[in-house]
Amino acid sequence: MFALRSLSRSVTRDSISNVIAYQYKACLSFVTVSHHPHHILDASNGNATRYHYQYQTQRTLILEPSASEFVKLHKLQHSDSGIVEVSLDRAKNKNAIDTKLMRGLKHALELINQDSSTNVAIITSSVPGVYCAGADLKERKTFSASEVREYSKALRATFSFLERLPIPTIAAVEGAALGGGLELALACDFRICGEDALLGLPETGHAIIPGAGATRRLPRLISKAIAKDLILTGRRVYGREAEALGLANYCVPAGEAYTKALEVARNINEKGPIAVRAGKRAIEEGLLISDPEEAADLEEACYEMTLNTKDRLEGLAAFVEKRKPNYKGE
DSSP states (O other): OHHHHHHHHHHHHHHHHHHHTSSSOOOOEEEEEOSSTTOEEETTSTTSOOOOHHHHTTHHHHHSTTOOSSEEEEEOOGGGTTEEEEEEOOGGGTTOBOHHHHHHHHHHHHHHHHOTTOOEEEEEESSTTEEEOOBOHHHHHTOOHHHHHHHHHHHHHHHHHHHTOSSOEEEEEOSEEETHHHHHHHTSSEEEEETTOEEEOOGGGGTSOOOSSHHHHHHHHSOHHHHHHHHHHOOOEEHHHHHHHTSOSEEESTTOHHHHHHHHHHHHHTSOHHHHHHHHHHHHHHTTOOOHHHHHHHHHHHHHHHHTOHHHHHHHHHHHHTSOOOOOOO
């Protein structure tokens, strides 16, 4: 039953991916990163650090001159190898999600999904004082009703793809995360906010509702009553209240969200990769199962994924030998 469910979801995701992701040129800038998370090396430069072979197959597409700079994919190196960072970088428009940024984000997520060496991803912003202002309403104004519908479907599919990545994802939020910007954060597994982060869903003030997952994800994350409060009134909350409501996992001093996100990512990156993926699957799919026995079967199946692995034996050996384990995802 679980295999059938997983196959069905996989087919659905693949269908969405084929429809949306590759019918346009990717709006993505690919870079690799040295041991310092913000020391960026252009992948087209001969001095760039070596990157995973799976990216080489797409290098021509990624680096073509027409590619956008709206989304950047960083692979951290050395002791942080296994951590990737996706940065939104549309400064003039406060990272508002236009069609190009959305396609670039989807392509970045697909690259992450294809790379088995990636253990955790941080979704952040390169624009000071803003995470993501939501949908680009100036572009939206030029759309017909059918174009708005297609845009909403594509954005919903992109955030669902993010949510379904097998690895943990962390939103590092500084400044405004409104509308689609908050929905992007809601699709991540963790939300880490600076104190000055401003989170809200203003859609009802524009005579629409959140259409990229907030009406489903927010009530599951916090109470139904508070979700109605935030969605129906459009009320905005700062970082500390977001943490108190359970909307944010952590609230830190302004300007320190990325630092905390990297700390959490490093913690996850030290764990057994197969176990982390199995744990995420058990939680995500388990929440959708109402029957206790079926939920227990899912947990058993996910546990079984870790049982016959070299990493499990390495964990036991490291414990006995009182040393740090060296997990390889095998």
